[in-house]
Amino acid sequence: MLLSCWLLSVTTMVNAATPAADTQSIQIGYLELQHETPPLLSNVLPDPQDNALQGALLGISDNNAGGRFLGLAYSLEQARSYDEAELLAALHRFQQQGIQLLLVNAPAQTLTTMANQYPELLFFNVGSYDDSLRLNQCVANVLHTLPSRAMLTDAMAQWLIRKKLKKWLLISGTRPEDKDYANAVRRSAKRFGGKIVAAKDWTFDSDLRRSAQTEVPLFTQTKEYDAVVVADEVGDFGEFLLYNTWYPRPVTGTQGLKPVGWHRVIEQWGAAQLQSRFDRQASRWMTDKDYAAWAAIRSIGESLSHQIPYSATDIRSHLLSSRFELAGFKGRKLTYRHWNGQLRQPIALVHPRALVSQSPQEGYLHPYTELDTLGFDQPESQCRLVDQAD
């Protein structure tokens, strides 16, 4: 194969001075299924148009800073479309070009279609929080750098229980993703000892910007709770629950105190440097999807700098092995779960202006790593991408 011949040159280039003479080009694909945002009540701060893409670009630039000492030049081949068929055509083109590794920012279904069509390529999920991908779908050639919903709600549940806030009122929107989030909350409640004292669906369509103060107190007048957990992923009504609930209790979930894979307020563990590099490049805040894309590209960069060949098979087995570790500005090394390809990571709990806490919370023990108290642990997941991390 063409790839193996330049690999020899990579190993010899490690010791050379900068810049390396015969540079090898490393292309990584980026595929995004764009979507129209539905009309929202809380529409003050829309999601950025280039969500995830900017994170991938920063990853490329970070990889290149080290890659030039190794004779590697990284680039991103992008395809973004509202049409899945167009993306599949682009994917075919990328595959013809010799691209082995791709980031996908799309819903679970598009991702699995792609991965199943091209089993010889390796995909990084940077766009879907879907639990079933990590629990029972187990697509062998997909790794996930974005946390699952279960990881997010477990992180939140640990914090609530630690604060002795055990009784929850669960309010869910009616969109499918809200129901998925609500189901993740139910699972986390069961897992960590939370009690859902009441569960209600938000079906109102009045404009809460004017009426939240009168509608929400009545809506939240249920059996007494310690906290309100909200499942409203697109941000339709959740922002209006805060300070309007019948009992004056904290709001957490998709709004209020929010469990996230990344947020601008994270500046500990050297993160200030990553944030300022991102700010300079993108002129906006770095989101969880940006972070997932950055982590995927950096995972590839770290593998190649350890002289792993640029091939989907080799990189996949390296990333799922115990030899891989990534410094990701989260206070500890990040690794992949060998059973379902999920990137292990601490989950931040934030409000818009500050980091409140980081889960796993102290005291949640695990025989291997406390990070596996978040999301689907090996016994719970049906996935077995590899039998064990060697």
Next chain:
Amino acid sequence: MNSPFKQLLVSAALITPLLLPVSAQAALAYVSNEKDNSLSIIDLDSFAVVDTIEVGQRPRGITFNHDYSLLYICASDDDTVQVMDVATQRIVASLPSGEDPEQFALHPDGDRLYISNEDSALVTVVNPLTHLVTGQIDVGVEPEGMAVSPDGKLVVNTSETTSMLHWIDTSTNQLIHNTKVDQRPRYVQFSKDGNRLWASAEIGGTVSVIDVASKEELHKIRFNIRGIHRDKVQPVGVKLTSDGRYAFVALGPANHVAVVDANTWEVLDYLLVGRRVWHMALTPDEKFLLTTNGISGDVSVIDIERMKVTKSIKVGRYPWGLAIKPD
């Protein structure tokens, strides 16, 4: 003229000269307080804070010039290296350091300061005497640790995100070699004879001992503290005693300093210090080791002969760097 008032003056005059020289003669430790924009000065006879000086924003790395008349201070958020006149405690100059200076090292000749620019993947070389930039060298992402070899021929810089040691020839300012180490290398120190380089990797959780001649790793030291998960053992600062006997490694959020046999590379002991221990310095007689503990906001004192932590001294918020001025 034998008034009580005059007697008081006389005794004051007698006492004052006795009081003042204490701080002037004792060795002093200067501690940079990252989140207080200040330096705490610790008297190393009494181990008490005797003064606090306001400096630039986010002071981190600090180091003295060779005759201890000047202190160089990385004022990271001011994008400058400040020069403090030690006698008057005044900032007398600001060096053009490049963006976000974090750590630096002074060449034995005293005319070259090698500065890590954490935000721009550069090492800036500044002449602290003429205040001129004499070179800039491209390195990996987030350059941090910096050390000059005892013979002055080599500079080694670590890049945290690229996870490499970058070897720079001081005569040409050219990069001559890169050594890949574990994740997030933070600090490098040469042994006194210049044959070995010790490099800590914070997220990797290891310290690499590198052979300077071949630039290859000879050994990797791992740490194992009972009751602390290995991922939380995060080595940052490294200090070697000049008798070649010990290496001390600050283990960050593990809140311990590892005592390592510098010859066998065996970890001998773990000493509990304050929270999030980062950098260290030895007193001039090498009887004591001082550590900065960021989260607890104090400095721990380790008695090296007894291998015990004997004192902790409250300083400012987020103490970061340490520099010691002999008496």
